[in-house]
Amino acid sequence: MVRKCLFPAAGYGTRFLPATKAMPKEMMPILDKPLIQYGVEESLAAGMQQIAIVTGRSKRAIEDHFDISYELEHQISGTSKENKLAGIRHLIDHCTFSYTRQMEMKGLGHAILTGETLIGDEPFGVILADDLCVGNPEPVMSQMLRLYKKQPACIIAIEEVPLSEVHKYGVIDGEELEEGVYKVNGMIEKPSAEEAPGNLAIIGRYILLPEVFNTLRETRPGKGGELQITDALHTLAKQEKVLALKFSGMRYDCGSVHGFVDATNYFFALYRQS
Ligand code: UTP
Secondary structure, three states: OOOEEEEEOOOOOHHHOOOOOOOOHHHOEEOOEEHHHHHHHHHHHOOOOEEEEEEOOOOHHHHHHOOOOHHHHHHHOOOOOHHHHHHHHHHHHHOEEEEEEOOOOOOHHHHHHHOHHHHOOOOEEEEOOOEEEEEOOOOHHHHHHHHHHHOOOEEEEEEEOOHHHHHHOEEEEEEEEEOOEEEEEEEEEOOOOOOOOOOEEEEEEEEEOOOHHHHHHHOOOOHHHOOOHHHHHHHHHHOOOEEEEEOOEEEEEOOOHHHHHHHHHHHHHHHHHO
16 A cells, blocks of 8 residues: 655765765664665565665665675575575565655755655655664554554654753654554654653654645745755644654664664674574
């Protein structure tokens, strides 16, 4: 029912300089797998097999990653290393990948609007690969899709954060309809603790209706002079078209050193147990 998933991956990743000077943030590995591969796995698990990626300068490694490397495969064929490529091969075999380029980094809303050419007129998932999610019991996008199937609307994933942290996020004003599901009345991008309507912060997972594109076109640049998806969703929330899901599981902000190290420790602990 939702076949496509958009990966805005054009940002500069300034919080992770100098690592991200020439290398895409999305290619930074947690153990031996780049962040964006975790995201594509989550997308495929939710049945979204058509992967649409918005890239920018210095992002070519992403395209190469989701392609077959014949020389490499030939080299390791028949050796014990062969199965190291099994996971990425599975994604290549089960997904399609299409790309478009964001020429100027004018914000997440602008990146999503740039992706319209790949999405067209249908609902779609959005995954920000630097938000690495470990859903429990099922991946976060699958949890969101379950809600979407019951109530087709824009669905945004949220989590509680300390009030001292709300200035880093979009924050919703909502009323709880059932456990963990909120009707969103409005939202605000990076508010101060005083301005914030609460502490329910938007994280990097969305299911969006295609009308978001027109709304984005009509939205003026907001915080930081960037076109904010939060501002467009605020407009749609006023039309009662937005639900928020407090997902179950963990999220690591791998765009920050702190979150990246936490995620690495989490996956390394799992790896040691296996
Ligand atoms: P972030 O603000 O986390 O990413 O944007 P950033 O700008 O790359 O990182 P910092 O803050 O400078 O360290 C959230 C997501 O939106 C994408 C980013 O790639 C990231 O996945 N994005 C952001 C774009 O694709 N284009 C933009 O113009 C801005």
